[in-house]
Structure formats: structure tokens, C-alpha cells
Amino acid sequence: xxxxxxxxxxxxxxxxxxxxxxxxxxxxxxxxxxxxxxxxxxxxxxxxxxxxxxxxxxxxxxxxxxxxxxxxxxxxxxxxxxxxxxxxxxxxxxxxxx
Numbered sequence: 001x002x003x004x005x006x007x008x009x010x011x012x013x014x015x016x017x018x019x020x021x022x023x024x025x026x027x028x029x030x031x032x033x034x035x036x037x038x039x040x041x042x043x044x045x046x047x048x049x050x051x052x053x054x055x056x057x058x059x060x061x062x063x064x065x066x067x068x069x070x071x072x073x074x075x076x077x078x079x080x081x082x083x084x085x086x087x088x089x090x091x092x093x094x095x096x097x098x
Contacts, residue, residue: 004029004079005087013087020094025073029081031090035070035097043068049096050089059085061093 005013014022014031022033037043043065054060062073074090076083 002076002079002083002085004076004081004083009084010082013084014082017087017090017094022090025075028073028075030073030075031082031086032071032073033090033093035072035093037068037070037097040065040067043070046070046096050093053092053096054089057085057089059089061089 017031022031024030025032035043035046037046047063047065047070050061059076062075064071072093074086075081076085
């Protein structure tokens with residue numbers, strides 16, 4: 001079962017994400033990032049790759065796409081906050097965007 005990150009685990013899991021451009025969402029226990037691609041096709045291709053991993057891990061991002069930008073919010077609804085699964089998916093998203 002996935003658990004909400006404790007104070008002790010937040011730093012080690014989230015600090016590298018913050019250095020990579022992720023940020024906390026105001027008023028929520030969630031992280032967010034905006035990805036920018038060369039065009040719509042590249043953005044949608046990335047979303048497709050992420051969707052396969054998200055489905056595999058049973059974790060779905062909140063996201064929106066307008067042309068070459070994808071805005072992402074990650075939180076684990078089952079625990080009402082950020083879990084290790086959010087950090088895992090964020091790292092995968094960053095790797096797939098490279």
C-alpha cells in the first residue's frame with residue numbers, strides 16, 4: 001500500500017525533483033512542472049510514453065496539454081498527498097523528456 005511521505009522521507013525524495021524544476025502546488029500536497037516541447041506531436045508523444053508507465057504503476061497524473069506545453073500535477077489521491085509513487089513517476093517523466 002502506498003503511504004503519504006513522512007517529513008523524514010520528503011527531503012531525500014523531493015529535493016532532487018525541486019532541483020529539476022518541480023515545485024510544490026500552492027494549497028495542496030502536490031508537485032507540479034511544466035514541460036515544453038518543440039511542437040504538439042512531440043508533446044503528445046511524450047504524454048503517450050508517460051501514460052504507459054502511469055498505467056503500469058496504477059498512478060495517473062493530472063495534466064493538460066496546449067500545443068507544445070504539458071502542465072503536470074502529481075499527488076496520490078488515495079493518501080491525500082504526495083507519496084513515493086509521485087516521486088517515481090516524476091523521475092520517469094523527466095527521463096522520458098530528455
